[in-house]
Amino acid sequence: MGQRDYDAVVERVEAVSGVDVYELGEVEGLPVLRVSAGKGDAPVVYINGGTHGDEPAGVEAALAFLEGGWERWVDGVRFEVIPCLCPWSYVHNARLNAQEVDVNWAFLRDDVPEIEILKGFVEGRVFAGVIDLHEDWESPGFYLYEMFGDRGPLGREMVTRVARVCPINKEAEIEGEVAVDGVIHPNMEVARRKYGEGIPIALYQRGHTGHLVTSESPTAQPMDVRVAAHLAAIEVMVEVNVYPQMNADERR
Numbered sequence: 001m002g003q004r005d006y007d008a009v010v011e012r013v014e015a016v017s018g019v020d021v022y023e024l025g026e027v028e029g030l031p032v033l034r035v036s037a038g039k040g041d042a043p044v045v046y047i048n049g050g051t052h053g054d055e056p057a058g059v060e061a062a063l064a065f066l067e068g069g070w071e072r073w074v075d076g077v078r079f080e081v082i083p084c085l086c087p088w089s090y091v092h093n094a095r096l097n098a099q100e101v102d103v104n105w106a107f108l109r110d111d112v113p114e115i116e117i118l119k120g121f122v123e124g125r126v127f128a129g130v131i132d133l134h135e136d137w138e139s140p141g142f143y144l145y146e147m148f149g150d151r152g153p154l155g156r157e158m159v160t161r162v163a164r165v166c167p168i169n170k171e172a173e174i175e176g177e178v179a180v181d182g183v184i185h186p187n188m189e190v191a192r193r194k195y196g197e198g199i200p201i202a203l204y205q206r207g208h209t210g211h212l213v214t215s216e217s218p219t220a221q222p223m224d225v226r227v228a229a230h231l232a233a234i235e236v237m238v239e240v241n242v243y244p245q246m247n248a249d250e251r252r
């Protein structure tokens, strides 16, 4: 395919009303944008898209969320959204960046611009939840990876909600990990040995969040189905985890 139009992504972000937009830095001359939506002191959910440039459904879902979705929780949650962490990869429909690095597994490197941008953004921040939006070119259905702390897992509930809009991958093993009805609770030590320190592992193990979900939509499905799947997963993270927690804290 030809080059994807990143200007269109920037224009859609800038057209969202009621949010603050920041430029976190540039990759090959393309701005990486951060969108902040909601109350300043509320628990924060970080939504990330576009780490892999050949997985556009994550970018589309992040944009769709900004264009209509977050307002219903505006009194209790703040959203930090990076719709496209790797704009060069997105433009070129490439899994790797311009240096031929898989950014998702390059957290420990200090010479990758996308990683420097991400590190600058997460520095000193703790998120109530993080959801990283990806897609899988080979999977027959949606699945997710979940790392969770003391609030308990939400993966099963997410998959139940996603199943209303998108097929689920029900295989017992996905990408070499044990999966139960589309939910993988990864063995982080195995992943680390296999691939190095990935962004999700780093954000979770370095204390930036107690709940991290990597949402994988199936590329074989139409874009609107993949977007709906990601939005359903985001909805469960906010509604079941973060939003009630905030209300419980206020009642105390």
Ligand SMILES: [Zn+2]
Residues within 6 Å of the ligand: 051, 052, 055, 134, 135
């Ligand atoms: Zn991916």
